[in-house]
Amino acid sequence: MSTLIISNCTEEIVGPLAAVPPEKRASFGWGAQRMLWYARDGDVVILPKQPDETFLRYVTGLTRTDPATLQILTPPPGDFGPDILTPDRLGTPEIVAALAEVAAGRDITDVISIYADTSIARLVREAGCERALAGHAFCAENGVALANSKAVFRAVAAGAGVPIAPGIIARRPAEAVRAIDGLLSSGKHAMVKLDFAAGGHGNEILSPVPGVRAAGARNVVVLTGIPEIERYVQERWTWLTGGRDERFVIERYVPDAVTAYAEFSATDEGCRLRGTGEILMEPVAVGEIIPPQSVRPDVLDRLVRDGHRVCERFRHLGYRGNICADAIVAPDGEVLFTETNGRLTASTHLHHNIVARVVGPQRRDERVFLERGGKLAVGSYAGALDRLAAAGLAFDPATGTGVILTANYVPVSGRATYCVVDKDLESVRATERHVQALSDLAA
């Protein structure tokens, strides 16, 4: 029994591929190797490129996987080069033939892809292993897009009675202006959100006054009065509508809120909770803490209960696989859901592998996890591992504490992503300070 693991990249996640600059593509390519965390003995992994040997050995060492048993496939470079695994690459005769050959020799019983779009459905069908992809027929008709559309989410959440921020799904400039003015002229703030985007990169905050702290979007635009709002909508229309006159969301922005999520695995039997977490927004997602530390237990219960309810709607529609409900928790404890992501998220490898396999389920309730990117600057990934070991900070399977380097972006940005595991938030924060002191940034 093997799992087919596909580290694909789609426009539904990153926006129009043609607009992704080459250095960003290179960065996505290194990020794509994180899918190795999912691998178990005998699995088949499709990556944009053959992985970095050091990273492969490190990851499989921690997951107790024999890398020699893995079959790693890479299709020829595509329209956007060799760094990202785009839909066109998954449609090449070479990868279809390679997968068909491998599938003939192994019993592939499961498929884990980042985003099960129609190219994934087509690949597994043409390679003869479509039965391994849960919800194949739904994926083949682009059903997964429904579980990732922010506009669809608002309707489904409303139908389920799950709380969302007041707002609208805008399709025409006039209604966008009216909705933004309705919020701003009453002293509130607005967030505009592209229908498809990730990590806050498709969002922008609008405020009638300066000084609002951004969270979940890169920037805050101050707009005073209808003419300024009209000009903003006109100038940003192409961006707001995803370059294709698409609908987008305008909703009330709540400052000083915590962003949290409840992630589930949707199967024929139901949506099973995979875990919860709290996103570090600075001002867009840079990391996360598992479990959430800034949310009261009763609020967390509500997050899980309502998140389960809305994810169940998508499951009932035909969605199978990982699905995550995101919400903001206002300072008064109000929970407002913002979207679902029917794909692997930036959190899934933590719950699925770091929590459940590396640290182990028996310690799940006795550990706090903090993952963060961009803060550990090093000359090489191997060098970073050495520094951690020398400082006594490397993850120790015996104690289930320490620092794991979950992703290697060193070749493009000089940064490695770390995940600190410790007994409580205070210990995690202390360890994180030690790690940051090892960074070239601290020099």
Added chain:
Amino acid sequence: MSTLIISNCTEEIVGPLAAVPPEKRASFGWGAQRMLWYARDGDVVILPKQPDETFLRYVTGLTRTDPATLQILTPPPGDFGPDILTPDRLGTPEIVAALAEVAAGRDITDVISIYADTSIARLVREAGCERALAGHAFCAENGVALANSKAVFRAVAAGAGVPIAPGIIARRPAEAVRAIDGLLSSGKHAMVKLDFAAGGHGNEILSPVPGVRAAGARNVVVLTGIPEIERYVQERWTWLTGGRDERFVIERYVPDAVTAYAEFSATDEGCRLRGTGEILMEPVAVGEIIPPQSVRPDVLDRLVRDGHRVCERFRHLGYRGNICADAIVAPDGEVLFTETNGRLTASTHLHHNIVARVVGPQRRDERVFLERGGKLAVGSYAGALDRLAAAGLAFDPATGTGVILTANYVPVSGRATYCVVDKDLESVRATERHVQALSDLAA
């Protein structure tokens, strides 16, 4: 207890409003008066204009409704004039105030609109009667669009295991060309379908050979070889993508199929069958027969069972109100579903009013209904009623047979729409010949 009846018109039904020529708008305006069939004593009706007196008296006479008890409201003309009830007109302060005043004096417990878009949700909220609109929160977030999108339909049907024609949801020219070529080069035919359109007006049939009979689309385009397909996709791209780079459907076209439907009423309790029918495609919808006469009983059972299954998915998502599952029945009896319409359809007034109220539920299983437009040319609607009466063809409530003039397009096209009611198909056909002999076209 009053029902609020709104005869609205949206882009999701007719396509971009700016592209609808004035004579077509005038025609839609006369068609809008068909909503009077729904009225019962004390109801509130919002129409684009005050109705024609003769039509009002005729309809209410047959439904045994006192027209003096009806409150008929009309908003000021909108961006597209006075003939069609567009979303902008439903947002005017005048109609909000008028409805609020009426709602304060009557107990409005139900809303029937043609299409419950966000403008309907907003109007009833602002007028203080949103509780009368089932599924209000879902409508307010544009959820109804999900139950009308042909692309969403394919995913939901696939998820429910309901059969659909082989095809794809196209988003890029290259994949459209590949899908069309895949069908045509193997000797099959294709149908391209705009995501949002009605009555076959958003469809086109593509064939590798001349001579295919069109049904469900105005025309057949013959395409030979990839260069011709590429040219077709390029030239038609704006139309195919709804003028806004929208996805569209490409699926296998089955010639000589029957188009049939199963229509349901979705409530908190479930989807209840309203009725079935067979669409007369010449080559687009010109009328229908209730119940279907060209479909075997076992096939009709499958149509109802699978139609129920897919409509239930939309109900579970939050949709409430009328919902219709359309299918084609291939010559070999195979049933392939093509779309759902989460709105009032061209059939609903027949089931809801002509079958259930004018003829009466006790006679439902002993009557065949045939409605057809465009074939009865007359100088005036009143004159047409006189001709029917003089020929002894007027509907007789005592026998539950005869001819009902269900719509009045005489002022724009010189045509009235008739519905023949009789004991069996043979009698219906004989009566229809008599009616057509009364037409100016027969002279």
